[in-house]
Amino acid sequence: MPPPRTPLDVSFVRTVAIVYASCGLLFGTLMLLEWHWIDRSIAAVARERGAALFSLIETTRAWNARHGGVYVPVTEDAKPNPYLMHPQRDITTTDGRALTMVNPAYMTRQIAEIAERSEGIQLHITSLDPIRAENGPDPWEASALARFDRGEPEVLALVDQAGTPVHRYMAPLVVVSACLQCHAVQGYKVGDIRGGISVNMPAQALVEMRDSQRWRAGVLHLAAFVLTAGLIHGLLLVQRRHLRAVRDLNAAQERLIARRTQELAEANQQLAGEVEQHRRSARQLADSEARYRAIFEGAAEGIMVTDEHARITQVNPAFCDITGYAADEVIGRSPALMASGRHDAAFFDDMLAQLARDGAWQGEIWNRRKSGDLYVQWMSVARIGDAAAPQGYVATLTDITQRKKAEEEIRYRADHDPLTGLPNRALFDDRLALALAGAHRRGQQFALLFVDLDYFKAVNDRFGHLAGDALLVEAGTRLNDCVRESDTVARFGGDEFAVILNEVGGAGEAEEVAGRIAGALARPFVFPQGEAQISASIGVVLAPQDGSDAQTLQRRADLALYAVKQGGRGCHRFYSAELGG
Structure with a gap:
């Protein structure tokens, strides 16, 4: 059967799991950001392409509108526009050729037909109030037109049309003076948005490029994840082997010390016997001294x-x-x-x-x-x-100095708050138990104070967590300055502190200390980020009259503290029966 798992093995497995989870989260996030950047790049290409086509069409339309329309020969592909209300829409040249006027909208439709046949690009001029019914917007175009009315300069979307990816781009058409020749009857004015031109562009090539770039980014981030996590895993394996070697070495050294001590004791006994027998055997004494010297020197x-x-x-x-x-x-x-x-x-x-x-x-x-x-x-x-x-x-x-230092450090960290260096809740519970034992055994009275820092969250929000941490450290120092060396100041976490005042003479002494604490914490806290001002809410209980066990005392101190906060903060209050508990 496999050997039992040691705390070192459990810690190693937990650390490796954290490393892989952290690396996975890091590189997964980086990969998603990379994909987002790729999507934005592809969208930018599509937007630039759509904007260029729109600009070309708009420029052509402006040229047409500036000339009041252009005449082209009437052909099968250029029949008179039935929607153009113009007295000179159709004319005949002196040589008998029939010409018809092509206005900007009609010219746009013809350009769209050519673009669709040659490039697969679909152009559609549309409006919420079209002259020609075919120019009515589809749902996507209607949504885009509504967004233009809200001030958006352009709209781009990647859609699926009959199983084929298509980039749809649309920009508004703004009324200029030349447009009023045809659209004045619709009530438009210069500067109005009379509609827009949508551009449907095949997106298969861009989608394939996007997917290829995504795949490559995924492979690179996966490789980086495997390399980084694997390297850290390897380093942890080396570290675990080292720690095991140190542990085994310490155990071997302990056994060696015991063995050498025993050997030395045995050598001492042998040496004592050899001294007694010195007169009888000089050679035995010399041999004994040689063995002793080897042990002694080595x-x-x-x-x-x-x-x-x-x-x-x-x-x-x-x-x-x-x-x-x-x-x-x-x-x-x-x-x-x-x-x-x-x-x-x-x-x-x-x-x-x-x-x-x-x-x-x-x-x-x-x-x-x-x-x-x-x-x-x-x-x-x-x-x-x-x-x-x-x-x-x-x-x-x-x-054994180094070993003792390591043991002391471990004990200290287990009993003290890592930020302020004050006793933590575990050590506070021990001190409270000792105070209760003294109160029961010797009839001594002591006080328990629960202290909360008012407006601490505002300091964090205004100056940042570094300033908040500095304030907590300084608050702990000020609390220690307000009590005796025999008293205990502990931090429970966040902005919660507790104070045990041993052997107080009565409520007056506890109230005096509570006042000193309130005054000390009300003084401004000055940091590089600025000056902060807080206050302290303090709940006070006296033992043993307010409770004969730790749970009751803490509950009642918390009730007194809650009453202070409900009453406006920044002061102290002793527990009384009216608070319940």
């Missing part, structure tokens, strides 16, 4: 030997590496030379008592290096000789 842990008066007689190289002292600087002196000052006399009395009773002692002890730096070490001390007449002591020591 040990990774520091070793210090003292005489019966606790004067250092011998140290090994590892001891010098750890403490920074050379051997000749410590031999003949007391180990107190390295004392840190962090242990009282009772600590050393207990150590000596255990050595006298059991012949051995081990534990953590703080010492000071030659450089003056403090460090913590794990030390094992064994007595040489019996309790009545000790001949000396052997101590082995291992520097």
Whole structure:
């Protein structure tokens, strides 16, 4: 069966999942943005093409209208326009040729027919009030004409016509003075929008180009996603192997320390026996000293030997590496030379008592290096000789400063708010439980204050979240300045804080602190982004009269806080029975 999953494995799987999800979200978003840009580019090409055709038609129409219409020979393709009401619509030249007048609209229809036959482009002049029924708008054109009336300069859409993609472009026709020759009877004036020209352009080539560019962008973003996520995954694998190696190394070191300590104890016992037998076997003593020296000089842990008066007689190289002292600087002196000052006399009395009773002692002890730096070490001390007449002591020591720092950092992060450094809710609950225990055991009174920052959201909205975070940090500092060192200021999250005032003399003392807090938080907060002004709403309960358990006290403090907010904010209120709870 597979080995059980360790917290390291669970964390690794969760981190890998987050990496792939984040990379997928990032590159998926980038791909959608790229597709949007491609769609806009294709639309821009279609719009430019439609606008060019419209401009050409409009210019041709303007030329026709400026000349009051043009005459062309009457043919099968150019029959007289029945919708043109003009007294000289049809004329005959001196040589007998029949000519008919082609106005701008009629000319546009003929150009549209030529464009559709040669390029597949459909042009349609239309209006909501057409002279010719065939010029009436379809639903899309009617919608576009309505949008022109609302001020839009042009309309473009990609539609499906009989299974074929088509770009439809339409722009308005604005009445100029030449247009009034034919359209004055409809009530138009110069500057009015009398209709528009729609241009239907085959879009198959552009759609295929768009799809090709989308496919290429998708492949590139997929490749980037796979490469990036895979690279991060690989780095995480390397990191996990490293962490496993460190974990295994630490375990092996612990086992080595225990084994070396045992070996050293056994060597000490053997050495004591060899000393007793010195007169009988000089050779055995020499052999014993050689074995002891090998262990002593080669040990990774520091070793210090003292005489019966606790004067250092011998140290090994590892001891010098750890403490920074050379051997000749410590031999003949007391180990107190390295004392840190962090242990009282009772600590050393207990150590000596255990050595006298059991012949051995081990534990953590703080010492000071030659450089003056403090460090913590794990030390094992064994007595040489019996309790009545000790001949000396052997101590082995291992520097565990870095391990202790890592443990302290982990404990601190678990109990403190990462932004303000104040105790978090978990540590606050512990402190509240201690305060309740003291109140029940010694009959002491304490106060619990719930503090909310008024108008904090406005500061975030006005100056940004960086300023908001700076305000929270400064607010925490001001709260700490308003209480004693034995009191507790905690942050629950957002703009919510709590204060435990230990051993208060009564409501008056709690009210004085609440007033100091309100005044401190009412002072302006000055940031690089500007100056912010807030206030504080404070709910206060006294224990044990307002509650004998943590849940009741917190609920009633919250009720008092809510009453302050309902009453206008910026002040404090003690809990009373009328609030319920």
